[in-house]
Each structure stands twice: as structure tokens, then as C-alpha cells.
Amino acid sequence: MRIKPVKKTVMYIFLIALAIISFFPFYVMIINATRSTGDILSGFSLIPGKSIADNFGEMQSRVDVLKAFRNSLVVALSSTALTCYFSAMTAYGLTAYDFKLKNTAFTAILVIMMIPPQLSVIGFFKFMKGMNLLNSFIPLILPSIASATTVFFIKQYAETALSRSIIESARIDGAGEFKIFNKMALPILAPAIFTMGINSFVTSWNNYLVPLILLSDTKKFTLPLVIRIFNADTQDPSVGAMYLCIAISIVPVMIVFFLFSRYIIDGIGAGGEKE
Amino acid sequence: MGKSAQVSKGHPPGMQKEISVKRGKKGRIDKNRYGLFFLAPFFIAFLIFGLYPILYTLYLSFTSYDGFNNPVFIGMKNYTKVFTDPLFYEALKNTVIMWVIGAVPQFIFAFLLAAVFTYNKVRGKGIFRAIYYLPRLVTAVSISALFNQFLSYPSGIVNQLLTSLNIVGEPVNFLSSVPFAQGSIGLIHWWMFYGNTMIMVMAGMTAISPSLYEAAKVDGANGWNLFWKITFPLLRPVTAFVFLNSLVGGLQSFDVQQILTGGLGAPQGKLMTVVMYLYNTAFKYNNFGYSAAIAYYLFFFIAIFASFSVMGRLKEGRESS
Numbered sequence: 002m003r004i005k006p007v008k009k010t011v012m013y014i015f016l017i018a019l020a021i022i023s024f025f026p027f028y029v030m031i032i033n034a035t036r037s038t039g040d041i042l043s044g045f046s047l048i049p050g051k052s053i054a055d056n057f058g059e060m061q062s063r064v065d066v067l068k069a070f071r072n073s074l075v076v077a078l079s080s081t082a083l084t085c086y087f088s089a090m091t092a093y094g095l096t097a098y099d100f101k102l103k104n105t106a107f108t109a110i111l112v113i114m115m116i117p118p119q120l121s122v123i124g125f126f127k128f129m130k131g132m133n134l135l136n137s138f139i140p141l142i143l144p145s146i147a148s149a150t151t152v153f154f155i156k157q158y159a160e161t162a163l164s165r166s167i168i169e170s171a172r173i174d175g176a177g178e179f180k181i182f183n184k185m186a187l188p189i190l191a192p193a194i195f196t197m198g199i200n201s202f203v204t205s206w207n208n209y210l211v212p213l214i215l216l217s218d219t220k221k222f223t224l225p226l227v228i229r230i231f232n233a234d235t236q237d238p239s240v241g242a243m244y245l246c247i248a249i250s251i252v253p254v255m256i257v258f259f260l261f262s263r264y265i266i267d268g269i270g271a272g273g274e275k276e
Numbered sequence: 277m278g279k280s281a282q283v284s285k286g287h288p289p290g291m292q293k294e295i296s297v298k299r300g301k302k303g304r305i306d307k308n309r310y311g312l313f314f315l316a317p318f319f320i321a322f323l324i325f326g327l328y329p330i331l332y333t334l335y336l337s338f339t340s341y342d343g344f345n346n347p348v349f350i351g352m353k354n355y356t357k358v359f360t361d362p363l364f365y366e367a368l369k370n371t372v373i374m375w376v377i378g379a380v381p382q383f384i385f386a387f388l389l390a391a392v393f394t395y396n397k398v399r400g401k402g403i404f405r406a407i408y409y410l411p412r413l414v415t416a417v418s419i420s421a422l423f424n425q426f427l428s429y430p431s432g433i434v435n436q437l438l439t440s441l442n443i444v445g446e447p448v449n450f451l452s453s454v455p456f457a458q459g460s461i462g463l464i465h466w467w468m469f470y471g472n473t474m475i476m477v478m479a480g481m482t483a484i485s486p487s488l489y490e491a492a493k494v495d496g497a498n499g500w501n502l503f504w505k506i507t508f509p510l511l512r513p514v515t516a517f518v519f520l521n522s523l524v525g526g527l528q529s530f531d532v533q534q535i536l537t538g539g540l541g542a543p544q545g546k547l548m549t550v551v552m553y554l555y556n557t558a559f560k561y562n563n564f565g566y567s568a569a570i571a572y573y574l575f576f577f578i579a580i581f582a583s584f585s586v587m588g589r590l591k592e593g594r595e596s597s
Contacts, residue, residue, distance in 0.1 A: 012392060019389075020407045023471070027410070029433060030422055042431045045440075087317045094314025098307065106315055113322060115582040116330070117528055119551055120575045123558055123568040124332030125325070127341075146321035178310045207415040209531050210551075214559060225417035232421040233538055240425065250418045258413055262406040265413075266475055 033244040041240045052241055060242035064227045066249060073223040076138050077205040080145035084201040085194050088151035093186050096159040097168055113149040126214050136218040151197040158193035196264045203254055224250040337568035354569035367553040370546055375526030377462025386473035394481040408471030420535035423464050427451055454546045464532055473518050480514030524578050550574050
């Protein structure tokens with residue numbers, strides 16, 4: 002379908018306007034992270050200020066955001082590693098073998114994908130309280146072993162990428178089943194694992210409800226929880242410090258995204274096609 | 277034994293042959309039990325961290341539990357209360373209203389943009405797509421705190437812009453008026469999710485074979501006809517999926533409203549969502565048993581919608597295999 006130049010101009014104006022609307026809040030966030038509270042409240046600017054060091058000092062004096070950054074990083078990286086390895090393992094089990102319960106297991110995974118997290122929250126809280134695991138990262142990390150969405154996605158990929166003849170020939174060479182998985186299947190599944198790994202990292206990094214109910218010790222807080230503290234402080238707000246804190250939570254995700262956006266977007270597209 | 281009996285009953289001869297070939301490769305049959313080992317970590321983790329807490333929540337929903345003393349079994353009391361709880365229905369109503377405000381523009385933009393990118397050569401397509409998608413990836417809490425600053429009264433950025441451009445004389449207190457506050461939430465959700473929906477719709481549009489359009493054009497169909505007669509019907513599975521996805525997500529919305537209202541759901545409780553109500557009931561008012569019943573009642577609504585989606589997937593799985 003070819004369209005006329007006028008229409009084309011209108012189309013680009015629309016696309017660019019929408020891109021500005023999508024990106025503008027992030028731009029303002031970065032600019033305001035470098036401006037003093039007074040400047041921010043007195044007027045709007047598109048040019049960076051010079052107060053980033055002051056904002057940083059103010060931010061750290063209120064809440065240890067760097068500590069929260071480290072906590073978020075530890076939780077997100079560990080969760081991602083577990084999700085990637087065990088989801089690939091599950092997907093491999095569902096693809097490379099034929100056994101009785103296979104279809105039941107796959108149906109179960111589809112159903113698990115649909116369970117809203119809120120359903121378990123109250124029981125999860127009491128369970129973890131009983132295990133003395135409140136204020137621990139374990140309940141934020143270990144459940145990542147069972148990520149149904151990731152298994153589903155990697156399995157779809159494995160079905161076309163893994164050939165049983167390669168597995169069979171490795172067996173003839175005398176390789177054990179787990180060795181075949183670790184040395185041969187993992188590299189073959191790497192693209193799908195990578196896409197879902199980024200997703201898993203971002204999901205964990207952004208997780209709010211579960212840390213909110215489990216963590217009460219400020220030393221254990223993750224970034225969303227410290228942002229909540231800044232946001233709730235309306236008595237004596239330091240707007241500059243708050244913008245900086247928000248930027249610290251967002252900019253790493255933006256960098257990861259712009260480095261790998263192709264994989265992430267292709268991943269969603271591929272997932273969507275299957276639905 | 278049962279299997280071969282089945283085969284001789286109904287299946288075509290080809291199937292029988294395949295099974296006998298499978299049995300011929302003895303080594304492979306031996307290895308197949310390894311499949312269970314590979315699935316074990318997932319299901320063990322799910323049983324401990326997924327299923328057990330879900331059943332535990334179910335148990336707690338039949339008890340009175342304040343978080344400190346032992347739960348006391350009270351039967352269906354929590355459920356009879358939640359069925360008639362005006363606060364629950366008010367929260368459900370708010371949740372749905374805010375979802376609609378966000379979802380309608382979200383779908384319009386998603387379909388429009390997907391069509392633009394699929395049927396035109398757009399320069400910088402990758403960059404546009406990436407920028408539209410970006411808000412979806414960023415922490416909802418951070419976004420909410422950011423918009424809370426933008427919308428703040430009297431000197432947030434939105435008010436600074438509106439007053440300096442003389443669009444309004446006096447700064448507007450957006451988050452204190454019900455329509456503005458609900459509208460702002462809807463707008464934030466639109467802003468966060470339209471790119472994501474667009475990419476899912478695009479995947480569906482790209483999968484439609486161009487030869488269908490060519491054939492229709494030969495028959496004299498115009499763009500409007502092509503969309504309503506080819507694109508729209510063929511996109512139905514994708515449309516159904518993104519719709520349900522959005523609805524189920526919308527019913528669970530929590531982060532944005534919680535941060536923008538400090539957990540209060542103000543103004544006039546019209547920003548209170550079901551999950552906020554659930555959270556407050558348990559963690560503010562220490563009524564964990566009742567909160568568990570709210571969780572199950574919400575799940576009842578979500579399950580009705582989600583079951584359509586699961587059935588669709590299973591059906592599709594059967595067709596493709």
C-alpha cells in the first residue's frame with residue numbers, strides 16, 4: 002500500500018509526537034535530577050542544572066539509596082540466573098523426552114501462567130513469617146525457579162531449534178543426559194534464554210508488592226521501596242533528591258533496554274504470534 | 277498394554293506403525309524417564325512457593341487471623357461478608373473504570389500504530405518501536421512517583437506548563453478531583469502499555485499473508501474493506517489475547533494507585549483498587565483472613581476471563597500438533 006507524500010508527512014509528525022510523549026517524562030526526570038529543589042519548583046527547564054552532587058548528598062543522607070541499588074541488583078541477578086537455568090531445564094525436559102505425564106505437565110504450566118500473584122500473597126506472607134524469612138532475600142529469589150511464562154517461551158523456541166538427532170548422536174558418544182543439556186542444549190537455546198533473561202531481570206527489578214509485604218528493615222529495602230519512602234515524605238520533600246532516586250531506578254533499565262531492545266521486542270512479538 | 281489396545285480400536289494404521297518404531301529404539305525409551313528429572317525443580321519450587329501459599333491463603337480465608345495470634349476457624353463468614361461488602365464492590369468498580377479509561381486509547385493507538393508499521397515503509401521503525409515500548413519496562417513505582425511530581429499542586433510541571441501557556445489561570449489540583457485523578461491513572465496506564473500492546477498486535481498483523489491482500493485488491497477491495505474483511509477477522513485470536521491480558525492485568529492494578537495516593541485511594545476513595553483494598557485489609561488493619569477471602573473473590577472474577585484464554589491456547593495447541 003503506497004501513500005501520498007502529504008499523508009506520509011502527517012504520519013511522521015504523528016509518530017514523532019508520540020515518541021516525544023513517550024520519552025519526555027524520562028528526559029525531564031534526568032534533567033531534574035541535576036537541578037536543585039528550588040529551581041525545580043520555580044520553573045520548568047530543558048537544560049541540566051549543576052546540583053546533581055548536592056542532590057546525591059541529600060538523597061543519601063535521607064535514605065541509603067546505593068544500598069537499595071545493591072539489594073535490587075543482588076535480588077534481580079540471582080532471580081534471573083535461577084529463572085534462566087531452571088526454565089531452560091524444564092523446557093528441555095518437555096521437548097527432548099516423551100513420558101507419560103508430559104502433556105499434563107505442559108497443561109499445568111499453561112494454567113500456572115494464568116494464576117494471579119495476589120492469590121498467594123497472604124498465605125505466602127504467613128508461610129515466610131513462620132519460616133523466619135521476613136527481611137530475607139530468599140523468598141524474593143527462590144520462587145524464580147518456577148517461572149511458567151519463561152518455560153512456555155523457551156519451549157516454543159526449543160521445539161524448532163532442538164533436533165532430537167543431535168541429542169541421539171551425543172548419547173551414542175556416551176554423554177550423560179545432564180551433560181547433554183548443559184553442554185549442548187543450553188548453547189542452542191541461548192537466544193531464547195537471553196530474551197527471557199532480560200525480561201526476568203526487569204520483572205524482578207520492578208517488583209513491588211512482594212518486597213513491600215516481606216521487607217520492613219530499611220537496610221534490606223529494594224529500590225521501589227525507597228522510592229515509596231521519598232514519595233510519601235510530603236512534610237519536607239527534597240524534590241531534586243527524589244528525581245535523582247527515581248532516575249537511579251530507571252536509567253539502568255533504560256540502558257539494558259537500548260542495548261538489547263531488538264531481542265526484547267522480537268521476544269514479545271514471537272510470544273504474541275503463538276498466542 | 278492399554279496403549280496398544282487403544283491403537284487397535286480406533287487409530288489409523290499409520291499411528292500404529294509410529295508407535296512400534298518408537299518401541300524399537302529401546303535406548304530412547306530408557307532415557308525418557310529423565311524427562312521427569314528435568315521437570316522436577318520447576319514443580320518442586322512451584323509446590324513450595326506457589327501452590328502451598330495459594331492453598332494456605334484458601335485456608336486463611338476461612339479463619340479470623342490478625343497476623344499475631346493463631347488463626348481461628350470461622351467457616352464462610354469472611355465470604356458472606358465480602359459478597360455484600362460495599363467497599364469491595366466500590367473498589368471493583370473503580371478498578372474497572374480506571375482500566376477502561378486506560379485500555380480504550382491503548383487499543384486504539386496499538387492497532388493504529390501496528391497498521392502504520394506493518395503496511396508502510398517507516399524510516400527509523402526500530403527506534404520508534406523501542407521508544408514506544410520503553411515505558412512498559414520501567415518500574416511502575418518509579419513512574420508513579422515521577423507522575424506524582426509532574427501532577428503535583430501547585431508547582432508540578434503540568435501546572436507550570438498550563439499556567440505559563442495561559443491555558444488555565446490558576447494551578448489545578450489534579451489529584452483531588454475524582455475525574456482528573458481517575459483520568460490521570462488511566463492516562464499513565466495508557467502511556468505505560470500502548471507500546472507493548474502495539475508489538476503484540478504487530479506480530480499478528482505481520483503473520484497475515486500478503487497474498488490475501490493482493491487477491492482482495494484484484495477483486496477491487498479498498499483499504500477500508502481490506503481492514504474489516506481481512507485484517508480484523510484474522511487478528512481475532514491476537515485481539516482476544518491482548519484484551520484479556522489487559523483486563524486481567526487491569527483487575528490487579530495496584531502500584532500506580534498506591535503510590536499516587538499514598539495507599540489511601542483518595543479522593544473520596546475513588547482511586548482505591550481491589551488489590552489495594554486487599555493489601556490495606558491485611559497489612560494496615562491486620563485482618564488477614566478477610567483479605568484472603570477478598571483475594572479468592574477477585575480470583576473468581578479473573579478466573580472467568582482467564583479460562584477463556586487458557587481454553588483458546590489449548591485448542592490452538594491441539595490444532596497445531
